[in-house]
Amino acid sequence: MVKTDTSTGPVLRAMGEEAVLLELGSLEDVLLVHRALAASRPTGLVDLVPAARTVLAVTDARGPALAAVGTWLLATAERALAPGAGGSTVAVEEELARPDVVIHVRYDGPDLRETAELLGMEAADLIAWHTARAWTVAFSGFAPGFAYLVPEREDETIGRPLEIPRLSVPRTTVPAGSVALAGTFSGVYPRASPGGWRIIGTTDAVLWDDAADPPALLVPGGRVRFVQVVA
Template sequence: MNRRILPYGDHALLVELDDLDAVLALFRGLEASRPAGVVDVVPAARTIAVVVQPRILPLSVATAWIDGAEPLPAPPADIGAVELAVRYDGADLAEVARLTGLSEADVIAFHTGRPWRVAFGGFAPGFAYLVPDGDPLDVPRRSTPRTAVPPGAVGLAGAFSGVYPRSSPGGWQLIGTTDAVLWDETADPPALLRPGAVVRFREAT
């Protein structure tokens, strides 16, 4: 696994990796061996930002820690999964079926039939990019994004699924809705879905 560690200001380092699988494996390894002085470990599609308190953990020491950290495999998907009930009433469900060559029922079965893992956070507080266990669908974004997507909308884009935590513009293909609260500033932690968490979608009756 290629691992490039770069300075990222006075209080952080940026780790560049080959792909998302490498990011998730190293993220688990960093979280498991996290020393004092680490403020945050933030994964993205091909990078991990590590924010530190230099007085406690100098950047040179943090670099050595990151360089020596071992990637870890994902834990079993049935441990501590967050279940989200979804009404599969999305405006783009039929279009997703057409784009993927599946029936609408098959799209729903794909979405509910496997665990999803939180890869990293997104463009809004509480938005999580979810990747499936196993082969993903490749769902193109809408050619014309919506100016307002309602909170609780469940979408697909590329290999990812996600749930909009609040009303915002968006170009994901919407396949359903959930009543789950994705972001609550009064909660600890405020985000329901955090990197590394497992999510299972269930069709609401």
């Protein structure tokens, strides 16, 4: 059941008795494959967790057998990544029908102007770039409710994804609700914590609520739009 030859495509790794890890070549592959997996998820599967280069599938005694999960992961990944496949049509339709999560942002972050200067922009241009596109939740991590967001399209003006360097010295405390950039990602800190991302704004949105179902406001595969508000 476990495939380990990385030269021929997606790779399976056993993760104990109730999980299988699917390794992929890039974050772009993860987005495509996770979308297709979510659309064909077997009944009883406990969890499906994307990361930067992997997707973890978790089952248990009441769910599908581990061997069957591995077969499903590989077959679905190979279909989704086949030339011209473009992922699952059903998943794309469901994604487009799902309403975007709107996060209202005050673009008052301490790193806004410096970050814009690093990118050769004015602060207003960086704000416009951040609000002009939909963002996709690629995966979650770091802290409960923290989502790694990727833009759905490149900026037509610069013709490439923006690459934002992290702070050379991380902050010991980043306030909850800080809207930040790092690498090719955007994110919102759900709670006060250390961090090295560049803070460009703040929001009052609640990213994690133990009483909600699901508790995370932003879940993998979801779409997000940032809207500027004046403090």
